[in-house]
Amino acid sequence: MKYDNVLVFGPTGGVGSAAALYAHSLGAKVWLAMRDTDKAISGLTPEQEQNSPGAFMRVQADLLDATSVANAVRQSGAKAVFTYASRDASAMQLAAKAMKDAGLEYVVLLSSSSLQRVGDLRAVERTDFIPFIHAQAELAMEDAGLALTAVRPGYFASNPVNNELDRSQSPARVRLFRARENLFDPVDPEDIGRVCGSVLVTRPSQGQKELVYVQGPEIMSNNDIWKTIVEVTGENIDIQHVDKENYVQSMATKMPMPLAQYLAGLQEQDGERYDLALLAQTRGNVKKYTGREPAVFADYVARHKDDFKSLKK
Numbered sequence: 001m002k003y004d005n006v007l008v009f010g011p012t013g014g015v016g017s018a019a020a021l022y023a024h025s026l027g028a029k030v031w032l033a034m035r036d037t038d039k040a041i042s043g044l045t046p047e048q049e050q051n052s053p054g055a056f057m058r059v060q061a062d063l064l065d066a067t068s069v070a071n072a073v074r075q076s077g078a079k080a081v082f083t084y085a086s087r088d089a090s091a092m093q094l095a096a097k098a099m100k101d102a103g104l105e106y107v108v109l110l111s112s113s114s115l116q117r118v119g120d121l122r123a124v125e126r127t128d129f130i131p132f133i134h135a136q137a138e139l140a141m142e143d144a145g146l147a148l149t150a151v152r153p154g155y156f157a158s159n160p161v162n163n164e165l166d167r168s169q170s171p172a173r174v175r176l177f178r179a180r181e182n183l184f185d186p187v188d189p190e191d192i193g194r195v196c197g198s199v200l201v202t203r204p205s206q207g208q209k210e211l212v213y214v215q216g217p218e219i220m221s222n223n224d225i226w227k228t229i230v231e232v233t234g235e236n237i238d239i240q241h242v243d244k245e246n247y248v249q250s251m252a253t254k255m256p257m258p259l260a261q262y263l264a265g266l267q268e269q270d271g272e273r274y275d276l277a278l279l280a281q282t283r284g285n286v287k288k289y290t291g292r293e294p295a296v297f298a299d300y301v302a303r304h305k306d307d308f309k310s311l312k313k
């Protein structure tokens with residue numbers, strides 16, 4: 001183990017909680033940097049926290065407030081941190097500088113495989129929302145002089161429920177656009193988090209920058225994703241195939257309109273999403289860094305069945 005005292009931003013998140021728990025399982029002391037230190041953390045009960053004195057320490061910090069970031073680094077004495085990418089690029093620069101000035105040396109950043117084909121990170125246009133946010137976050141760490149492992153995951157297995165499912169209807173409803181043409185690699189956020197926790201503690205490369213891609217084990221059409229959800233959950237979900245405009249309207253109930261429009265635009269790009277040669281090289285990364293096979297999508301759905309239930313009785 002290279003780092004036995006680490007700081008994790010966003011431990012209430014799907015990826016952040018798994019990163020914190022995995023770093024702990026490898027023997028590191030884990031500081032939990034939270035906007036609200038009273039919040040529950042999935043997979044970590046208050047009893048577990050109390051019964052393992054000194055193993056987990058909560059510290060208040062907000063990535064949008066560089067002073068709080070510096071305080072958290074100083075208070076923890078950690079040299080290694082896991083962090084999400086903030087949507088606010090200038091706040092990310094300030095946070096990275098604050099980390100470096102407070103004595104941090106190494107960052108594991110949750111980035112995105114949307115940067116797979118990008119050569120020059122500085123050339124990514126602001127209108128390419130998702131690549132832009134993650135390019136700016138990677139650059140912030142590099143420019144601050146921090147050693148960086150950028151973990152670049154593919155399509156989260158949690159996206160169908162988070163982005164597409166309208167649970168306020170009974171039956172719950174989903175609107176799909178070009179669902180047969182669009183291919184995804186659903187990857188379990190917990191697998192991503194465990195990879196992050198592993199590289200946080202071990203720092204596999206001593207170089208200034210390392211990329212770790214994390215992909216799901218299957219390539220599935222969006223249609224097959226929803227067929228699997230219905231089969232595994234047994235839920236009656238009203239699946240409608242709609243045109244782009246209706247799809248955007250439906251996504252915009254879950255996210256800002258420009259992001260909904262951007263994601264709908266991506267769905268129109270046939271066969272562009274995956275670099276299959278790179279996928280073949282990096283498919284083994286979950287096993288390589290965690291020792292376990294990545295979750296197949298049906299198993300992910302089975303563990304999250306309740307997330308697909310309509311909220312209306």
Ligand SMILES: NC(=O)c1ccc[n+]([C@@H]2O[C@H](COP(=O)([O-])OP(=O)(O)OC[C@H]3O[C@@H](n4cnc5c(N)ncnc54)[C@H](OP(=O)(O)O)[C@@H]3O)[C@@H](O)[C@H]2O)c1
Nearest residue numbers: 010011012013014015035062063064111112153154155156
């Ligand atoms: N969806 C995809 O397919 C995909 C693909 C590639 C990469 N990604 C990346 O993965 C991220 C989503 O990961 P996830 O599902 O684990 O997210 P999540 O469950 O929504 O968790 C986000 C975490 O970040 C924390 N957070 C938010 N703003 C913060 C701030 N200003 N300061 C400190 N902490 C803050 C949240 O804390 P609170 O409890 O305070 O809210 C929460 O713990 C995306 O934002 C993107 O960067 C996603």
